[in-house]
Amino acid sequence: MHAMNVTQARAKLFQLIANVNFNSEPITLTNSKGKNAVLIGEDDWNAIQETLYLNSIPGMYDSLKSGIETPLSECVSEKDVEW
Known part of the structure; x- marks a missing residue:
């Protein structure tokens, strides 16, 4: 599973959404507080x-x-x- 921080994800959110839908590969969104999320x-x-x-x-x-x-x-x- 690919991971990136929220700032990076924000800059290319539309592309990330397209990628997770096309590839069915989730992306872990990380932050400095250690409370991550997963985009699927x-x-x-x-x-x-x-x-x-x-x-x-x-x-x-x-x-x-x-x-x-x-x-x-x-x-x-x-x-x-x-x-």
């Missing part, structure tokens, strides 16, 4: 939030793992699912 793209932030939410549901991890391990030949086609 919104899509990455949303993915983190979704992962945390799904992991907070009891049994969800095991259910997802089981689904991933199920052979496609045993899966039901979406056309056959009645909504």
